[in-house]
Amino acid sequence: MKKDVREVALNILMQVEDKKAYSNLLLNQTIKNGHVDKKDIGLLTELVYGTIQRKLSLTFFLTPFVKKGLESLEPWVTTLLKMSLYQFVYLERIPDRAIIHEAVTIAKKRGHEGTGSLVNGVLRSIQRDGVPTFDSLKNQTKRLAFEYSFPKWMVRRWLEVYGEQATIEMMVTSLKPPVITIRVNQLITTPIELITLLEQEGVKAVNGTLSPDALVIKEGNPFTTKAFEQGLFTAQDESSMLVARALGPLPNEKVLDSCAAPGGKSTHLAEQMNNQGMLVSIDLHEHKVKLIQDQAKRLGLTMIEAKSGDVRTFSSETEHESFDKILLDAPCSGLGVIRRKPDIKWLKQESDIKDIAALQKSLLEAVAPLLKKGGRLVYSTCTIDKEENEAIVEQFLQTHPEFQWDKSLSERLPHQVSNVKGFAEGSVTILPQDFETDGFYIACLMKQ
The missing domain is CATH 3.30.70.1170 (Sun protein; domain 3)
Structure with missing residues (x-):
């Protein structure tokens, strides 16, 4: 039986809030199970992603209209109000009266008559008075954080590295629905x-x-x-597709993809190699190795040898200088894919960056000895944080003089990539606003 699209959206939002479930997985599962009409899939996606993306802005808008404070409300009531407010402020095609009617109906059904009255009162006050502006916030970081709905620590880091204009562009792009x-x-x-x-x-x-x-x-x-x-x-996202081209594997080479699941880059490498040679694809999690195998099978690629295990252990048990090319698409904070996975910005903490960077450093150290002399290594991430990107590679180069920047990188990438501000000899940072793609970092090294 089909359910009301706003009820379904609220259920997904509460699972994200309570169980820290991933919104994209829940959405896909809900759509696949046919819980909403096909015509409502677009609205469902918009309500879920939009309410999560704009969480901080919606809190700012809502706070003055709840006299006893948001903490006095049941969590689902707060989420229902935010979802309704998202439609008020950011969706032009839905009439206010329809938004209020739907919200009150859900409130009565899920709570009682009094809950319905409360929701009705709050939304009608907002309809009458309008939401507050961000002008009262004089601190730049705080104002931008609330206006574009990003954690303050993230905004501060980006302002320090990229400046105000690029930071705003990055946030604006990350708020758009993904393609x-x-x-x-x-x-x-x-x-x-x-x-x-x-x-x-x-x-x-x-x-x-x-x-x-x-x-x-x-x-x-x-x-x-x-x-x-x-x-x-x-x-696969377009910026992610550049990684295999940056590595530039050739048929009959021996290649290692060292953090390979779910297999997008492994299968791209195999396609680039004309399905000839040897491609070892390793991932820590056994259930994710099956994703690589399933994808390879569907694409008709037979050369991929998928294995589960820690690449650091694999490295210690494998003959040194045995691979022509190596890809390390490292685990990262994922700050470049917020547009696609909006939960990331609320789940990550600034302290996570240091821990992730330590892991990235250890993985790069582990795979380096496996590369043949004259071989190529690509280090990539789907984040735009310099501590996880440039800092890792620069530190590695200082302690590994046998590795140098691969100055031929631009020859393997589309010409427009060489024109972005984040392009340097041997590496590129693609910000979300550069091409309306995921944010990505790609560094290309040669072993002398």
Whole structure:
């Protein structure tokens, strides 16, 4: 039986709040289970992501209208009010009266008559008086944090490194709904052919702007098509697609992907290698290794040897200088993919960065001896924090003089990447606003 879309959205938001569940996984599961009408999927996604993304702004707006303070309300009532307020402030197409009516109905159903009256009173006051402005916040970091709804520690770090304009652009881009991007399996088909095939199945796609392997989905669900079943493509963000091209593996080489799940970059490497040679894909978690294997099977890639285990242990048990090329797509804070996974900004703490950086350093130290002389190593992350990116690589180069920046990196990447502010000899930081993609860091090193 189909449920009211706002009730479903509230249930997802409460699971995210109470159980720290991931909103993208819950959304996908809810849509897959058919709990809402197809026509409501867009609104459901908007309500869930929007309410999470704008959490801090919504708290600022709501606080003056609850006399006893937000802590006096049951958590689900606060979340219902924030979700309703999100529609008031950020969604123009829904009439205020409909928003209030739906919220009061849910409040009575989930609580009682009194809860309905409270919700009605708060929302009508907001409708009458309007929400407060951020002008009263004189501290720059605090004002930007509330206005764009990002943790203060994150805003402060970005201001120190990128300045106010770039920080605002980054936050604005990260608040936009994510686009669906797919990577064409060029061993089987071409972007032009795939566009035609998808169109026949009711999916509209256009060429990507950054990667020659990318298509951007404009309409429809590509993951329910025969083209998907037949392995003609897989899901991947455009900036993430640059990693395999940066490594530039060749057919019949021996390559290591050292933190490989769920397999997007491993399968891209295999495609680049024409499915010839040896690609060892390692991940710490056994259940995630199955994701690599399943994806490789669907894409028709037979050269991937997926293993579970700690790459540091693998390194100590493996002959040194035995790989032509190595990819370390390191675990990171994920601050470059907030647009796609809005929960990240509320789950991460500033203290996490130091712990993550220590892990990244140990992984880079572990894989380095496995690379042959004359071989290439790519270190990449989906974060834009310099402590996890430039600082890691620069420190590594200081203690490993046998490694140098690979100055040929620009030859393997699209020309527009070389023009971004974050491009340097041998590395690039792609900010979300550069190409409206995920934020990414790619560093390319050669072993002398």
